[in-house]
Amino acid sequence: MYFRTRIFAISILTVTAVLALVISLSWSRIMTVELTNLDSRLCMEAKRLIPKRTLPDTNNPAANINNLRDTSLSGSRLMTDLTDKLRVSSPNQLMLSVGSAEQGFLTAPTGVDVQDVISRLHWLSAEPLALTDNYKANAVCQFAFFEHQQNQWRASLLQASNQQSFIAVDVAATTSQLTSTLQAALIVVIPFSLLLSILGAWFIATNTIRPINRLHKAMDKVTQKDLSHRLPEHKEDKEFKMLIDAYNTMLDRLEDSFRQVSRFTADAAHELKTPLTVLRGKLEQAVLSENSSQLDLNAILDEVGHLSAITRKLLLLSQADSGSMALHFEPINITELVDELIADMTLLSDELELDCVIEKGLIIQGDIVLLKQLLNNLLVNVMRYSLHHKGVTIHARQNESAIEVVISNFCLPIPHDVRVKLFDRFYRGEPAHTQGISGSGLGLSLAREIARAHGGDLTLEPSDSEVVTMRLLLPIVK
Structure with a gap:
């Protein structure tokens, strides 16, 4: 389903539901008001039917009934009058009883025991009335709601002294006229409302989809060869600005990744080219030489070792990038490992001055091969680039839930723009610092990836331009 269609359908359903709810609540309120007015009219008509005060003749009840009929509308005229005032179409839709137990009752319609109906009703309320006639003092009007012949009826009973009217x-x-009026109105209102709903839903869907179409057109301009295009944020709603910001941020990361991959591929090809060229030259020389004993096997082995080291580092970096670096965890005594590597450093250089403070019993869970390579890469950098006569500081201690190894050494001044690139792959610094020093420029970047694979990190701490301070954090996993 298209997004536009979904919005259109939701808008139509929402408007229809609201319209139905409004009509239902309005009709309920109208009926409540109408029934309240009906009770008032019934009570008023019941009051009007009470005859003027007359003295009852106990010896002639028939005369009393005739007197009752004479003092108010009677017979068909009475029913016709009530039919008009109560807005009913037939006298059969009315029940009437007027009189008293002493004088007798005038009832209608025929065939219905009105007094029996009155006796079985449960009256809902009683409303006292103020009447001017002394005979009708203490009048009370009561209301009832009952079912008769499968129809709902509303009743009013007025009692004043010994007289009552029902x-x-x-x-x-x-309510038939009200219902007919509502039906006639709905015949006009519903189609008109549906038409407005369709137009409104279409307008909402179109305006909602318009910024998405703009984003789609802008996204089509982004290709693999041109990742520099960014989506504009002006004149967009706040929600779409958030989406655009996220998309542009993703493009920034993607462009950086593509640029890094391109640079990494070019640098790797360049680094691999040198040992391969040397190997090819040595082998061609051996092939063309008549004396195979002149083959320099040591030089070939050195180049093969260099090539193998670069290949292995590239493989580890590739695994780190994909998050699939395989780690074989086991307990590792960092104290012993650092002491062992420091001992190797002192054997390689008699001039190196070391200031070592290593806490005892620094144990973590990690990959012994990778962690040894990490620390070896750091110490090899110290051996290659430090000023030996100024000394090297190595401190290792437990810092809360992590082991901290800080290595600091003096070197030639390194500007800030060079420092920020030290962890870039294949970056070896300025030629003045690397002249005559072999290396591939992968040591620090690989060391940091190994640290991060163990849940830690390797950072370059702020320091003077003549000092390099590396801080390694490795979490203690229990």
């Missing part, structure tokens, strides 16, 4: 009306009959 009126009930079919609710559906009184």
